[in-house]
Amino acid sequence: MAKKKKNNSFLSSFDYTRKMEVAGILIMAVAALLLLSIASYNPADYGIVKTLSSESLLQVDRGPALRVNNWLGVIGAYISNLFVHVLFGYVSIIVPILIASLGWYVFRQKPVAELGWPLAYGIWVMVLISTTIGWFYNEYEAYSMAWSGGSGISVAQILHNITGVGSIIILAVLLFVSALILIDRDLQKTIDTLKSWTSDFRENRDRKREERLRKKEEKAAIKQRQKADAAAKKEMESAKKQPVSSDTDTAPDTQKHSSIDDIVERSQEEDRKRELEKKKERAELEKLPPRAILEKKTAAEEKTVVDDNDDDDVEISVFVGEGDEEASERELDRVNKDKAREVPVIKYKFPGIDLLDAPPNEGNEVDLDEIKENKRIILDKLKRHKIEILSINAIVGPTVTLYELEPSPDVKISKIESYANDLKMATASHGLRIIAPIPGRSAVGIEVPNSTRETVYIKSVINTKKFVETDHELPVAFGKTIENEVFMIDLTRMPHLLIAGATGSGKSVGINTIITCLLYKCHPDNLKFVLVDPKKIELSLYRNIQNHYLAVLPGSEEPIVTNTDMALETLESVTKEMDERYDLLKMAMVRDIKSYNEKFKSGELDEELGHRHLPYIVVIIDELADLMMTAGKQIEEPIARLAQLARAIGIHLVVATQRPSVNVITGTIKANFPARIAYQVASKVDSRTILDTGGADQLVGRGDMLFASGAGMTRIQNAYVSAEEVERVTSFIGEQKGFKKPFQLPVVETDDGGIPDPLDDIDDLFREAAKIVVLHQQGSVSLLQRKLKIGYNRAGRIIDQLYNAGVVGPYQGSTARDVKITEEEDLDEIFEELGL
Numbered sequence: 141m142a143k144k145k146k147n148n149s150f151l152s153s154f155d156y157t158r159k160m161e162v163a164g165i166l167i168m169a170v171a172a173l174l175l176l177s178i179a180s181y182n183p184a185d186y187g188i189v190k191t192l193s194s195e196s197l198l199q200v201d202r203g204p205a206l207r208v209n210n211w212l213g214v215i216g217a218y219i220s221n222l223f224v225h226v227l228f229g230y231v232s233i234i235v236p237i238l239i240a241s242l243g244w245y246v247f248r249q250k251p252v253a254e255l256g257w258p259l260a261y262g263i264w265v266m267v268l269i270s271t272t273i274g275w276f277y278n279e280y281e282a283y284s285m286a287w288s289g290g291s292g293i294s295v296a297q298i299l300h301n302i303t304g305v306g307s308i309i310i311l312a313v314l315l316f317v318s319a320l321i322l323i324d325r326d327l328q329k330t331i332d333t334l335k336s337w338t339s340d341f342r343e344n345r346d347r348k349r350e351e352r353l354r355k356k357e358e359k360a361a362i363k364q365r366q367k368a369d370a371a372a373k374k375e376m377e378s379a380k381k382q383p384v385s386s387d388t389d390t391a392p393d394t395q396k397h398s399s400i401d402d403i404v405e406r407s408q409e410e411d412r413k414r415e416l417e418k419k420k421e422r423a424e425l426e427k428l429p430p431r432a433i434l435e436k437k438t439a440a441e442e443k444t445v446v447d448d449n450d451d452d453d454v455e456i457s458v459f460v461g462e463g464d465e466e467a468s469e470r471e472l473d474r475v476n477k478d479k480a481r482e483v484p485v486i487k488y489k490f491p492g493i494d495l496l497d498a499p500p501n502e503g504n505e506v507d508l509d510e511i512k513e514n515k516r517i518i519l520d521k522l523k524r525h526k527i528e529i530l531s532i533n534a535i536v537g538p539t540v541t542l543y544e545l546e547p548s549p550d551v552k553i554s555k556i557e558s559y560a561n562d563l564k565m566a567t568a569s570h571g572l573r574i575i576a577p578i579p580g581r582s583a584v585g586i587e588v589p590n591s592t593r594e595t596v597y598i599k600s601v602i603n604t605k606k607f608v609e610t611d612h613e614l615p616v617a618f619g620k621t622i623e624n625e626v627f628m629i630d631l632t633r634m635p636h637l638l639i640a641g642a643t644g645s646g647k648s649v650g651i652n653t654i655i656t657c658l659l660y661k662c663h664p665d666n667l668k669f670v671l672v673d674p675k676k677i678e679l680s681l682y683r684n685i686q687n688h689y690l691a692v693l694p695g696s697e698e699p700i701v702t703n704t705d706m707a708l709e710t711l712e713s714v715t716k717e718m719d720e721r722y723d724l725l726k727m728a729m730v731r732d733i734k735s736y737n738e739k740f741k742s743g744e745l746d747e748e749l750g751h752r753h754l755p756y757i758v759v760i761i762d763e764l765a766d767l768m769m770t771a772g773k774q775i776e777e778p779i780a781r782l783a784q785l786a787r788a789i790g791i792h793l794v795v796a797t798q799r800p801s802v803n804v805i806t807g808t809i810k811a812n813f814p815a816r817i818a819y820q821v822a823s824k825v826d827s828r829t830i831l832d833t834g835g836a837d838q839l840v841g842r843g844d845m846l847f848a849s850g851a852g853m854t855r856i857q858n859a860y861v862s863a864e865e866v867e868r869v870t871s872f873i874g875e876q877k878g879f880k881k882p883f884q885l886p887v888v889e890t891d892d893g894g895i896p897d898p899l900d901d902i903d904d905l906f907r908e909a910a911k912i913v914v915l916h917q918q919g920s921v922s923l924l925q926r927k928l929k930i931g932y933n934r935a936g937r938i939i940d941q942l943y944n945a946g947v948v949g950p951y952q953g954s955t956a957r958d959v960k961i962t963e964e965e966d967l968d969e970i971f972e973e974l975g976l
């Protein structure tokens with residue numbers, strides 16, 4: 141009695157958990173032993189153990205003939221014979237697996253009842269597979285019986301007796317259905333899953349390939365840049381070491397380089413500062429509790445708490461952004477009138493706001509039923525995955541509604557993202573985008589497209605106080621954010637834009653929005669467009685405004701560039717304009733175009749020295765792919781150079797393509813365009829090429845876009861401007877007198893050594909200039925400026941003519957041109973040839 145009591149107390153000294161752990165380990169050990177015995181099954185073993193007497197079991201060595209092969213000896217031989225030979229063949233291996241799962245459940249104290257179906261399924265599959273193998277064994281006997289086991293063979297035989305060849309069809313169908321059950325319980329879903337697997341695989345492979353290519357290119361670009369930097373540094377150092385007398389010409393050239401570097405470096409420094417500020421702002425937001433952020437973000441919004449009578453107890457608050465304050469009547473016209481008055485060079489009247497269509501219906505209608513339904517679906521789906529949500533905010537935008545979910549603290553945010561496909565299917569919506577987490581918050585955003593979209597009319601973004609009163613130099617109000625706020629940028633701060641979107645996604649409308657915004661804000665004296673349109677139709681509407689707003693190659697008949705050769709020449713010319721502008725800024729000792737123009741306006745800069753008012757130049761390329769396909773590297777080079785250096789001197793690029801592949805948006809181009817816009821694209825790979833992340837493939841087209849700059853990504857509904865509106869605006873401008881001709885870009889030397897400037901228009905000072913150059917053996921613009929007391933432009937033109945006549949060599953960047961003539965007689969011969 142006493143003993144029993146002691147025993148009891150020994151067992152009861154272990155708590156329940158420990159007992160379950162021990163039981164679990166024991167069950168798993170049994171499973172492991174069973175597995176070993178089945179895995180080492182040998183048909184000969186059973187015969188041997190049957191012949192063994194009980195004494196022989198105690199013998200140290202029974203000799204090789206009686207040695208059992210099974211790893212678990214005699215017991216193993218019996219067990220494996222039962223499972224492999226008698227029952228289900230090697231397929232019996234499922235038994236120890238099932239036992240091990242049971243052991244694991246006991247060990248972890250999970251509810252064993254949960255294993256009911258998996259156990260039944262495992263046994264069913266075991267019987268089915270062994271029967272199928274048995275069927276083939278009966279028919280062909282091509283392999284050992286151990287694969288199906290006696291039971292598999294017998295069941296197959298019985299089935300065959302009853303249904304003949306139909307038996308194998310039945311078995312095949314049962315196997316297929318069982319496999320489907322394993323993959324997924326829904327056939328439709330299974331097909332979708334399989335489809336998404338294959339497309340994921342393909343996408344992955346493509347992405348990796350593109351990524352490799354991009355990295356390679358980026359590396360090459362970085363190397364190139366480093367080389368250029370090193371060369372420039374070296375040059376600067378050598379210039380510092382040997383002070384050059386002021387009347388030699390190499391000094392200004394060297395200074396020019398260091399000055400370019402200075403200016404670029406300074407503006408890069410400014411970019412860095414801006415980035416830092418943005419980071420700080422984000423960090424501040426992170427510190428605020430989520431609620432406070434929402435309040436901050438939606439300060440101007442209406443909030444409705446919806447009582448949806450659902451049985452869940454998650455509250456949903458619906459926010460609709462009020463939008464920006466409308467500008468008062470004629471405010472824009474008044475501001476523009478003042479602006480036009482300030483520029484006396486031409487008489488100009490800005491287009492009026494009434495040239496734009498008025499939005500037919502003001503405001504954004506909210507479909508509360510749709511919101512409730514989406515909430516129900518989202519919660520339902522997440523509940524099934526055991527994700528608990530504490531509260532939801534729905535922010536209704538023009539195109540999509542953002543559901544901000546606050547999950548309970550123990551939920552891993554990234555888990556929700558993995559259910560994107562599931563949610564997409566449940567809400568039956570293309571364009572569902574998951575933001576997990578919303579930057580700086582422990583909330584998850586799910587954007588679901590609205591069933592009825594609101595068109596954002598351009599008038600509703602232009603005629604706002606935000607746009608009218610902005611002091612941005614080149615303001616572009618793209619459209620409206622999800623909070624209904626006007627999304628506006630200053631192009632000078634971007635400083636360039638890369639745009640991608642499949643055909644029909646709203647790119648062209650987007651480019652028209654950019655141009656229209658600029659036309660409504662910038663005086664023609666202060667802004668010029670270089671329009672490159674290989675598709676030949678998209679930008680043709682702007683022909684009307686050539687004498688006001690377009691910049692062209694000298695002598696060009698066609699104000700809009702439509703072929704690759706011309707595009708190449710034009711971009712090179714813009715690059716030359718860039719170099720010239722750097723020279724001018726250096727001479728004026730200012731660091732950016734704004735201060736330069738102010739200095740010029742105040743009369744501090746001498747026009748005789750080449751100083752001139754510098755308008756902003758916005759180069760728009762609509763379809764980079766067409767140019768890259770025909771000119772490749774040749775076109776990439778000036779684009780990359782402009783993108784790298786043109787920031788401080790008022791030249792900005794807007795480059796669009798419908799083919800965002802790595803051979804169009806190369807590493808070099810990408811590296812120099814930090815601000816990017818993606819409209820809807822065809823695949824995740826395309827989205828990654830443009831944005832470095834997915835998302836653009838989930839947009840819903842018609843101007844639905846993502847804007848990405850260093851500070852994150854914003855979803856925007858692009859403002860709609862129709863072709864008729866563009867036509868009205870451009871005709872209004874075009875009908876005014878304007879300048880005599882379009883803005884002339886500088887002349888560029890062509891590859892074959894000639895320059896387009898014809899020699900029959902030889903400058904009066906050509907002879908004198910040639911003599912000076914030969915005398916000093918130095919072909920430089922500033923030498924001619926000093927000696928002939930002429931302006932920069934004229935001296936530059938004479939140097940180009942001297943080059944064309946063979947007196948000086950080609951342009952060599954930072955050093956003066958070589959002089960090809962040494963003797964006066966040779967020069968006289970040239971004069972004679974030219975009839976001078």
Ligand SMILES: Nc1ncnc2c1ncn2[C@@H]1O[C@H](COP(=O)(O)OP(=O)(O)OP(=O)(O)O)[C@@H](O)[C@H]1O
Pocket residue numbers: 595596641642643644645646647648649650798842843844857858859860861
């Ligand atoms: N912001 C917008 N709001 C409403 N509808 C739009 C918007 N942008 C585009 N759309 C609609 O989508 C159509 C296609 O747009 P768009 O011509 O700009 O596409 P795209 O990307 O330039 O195509 P492609 O590359 O073939 O020229 C437009 O005709 C218009 O009906």
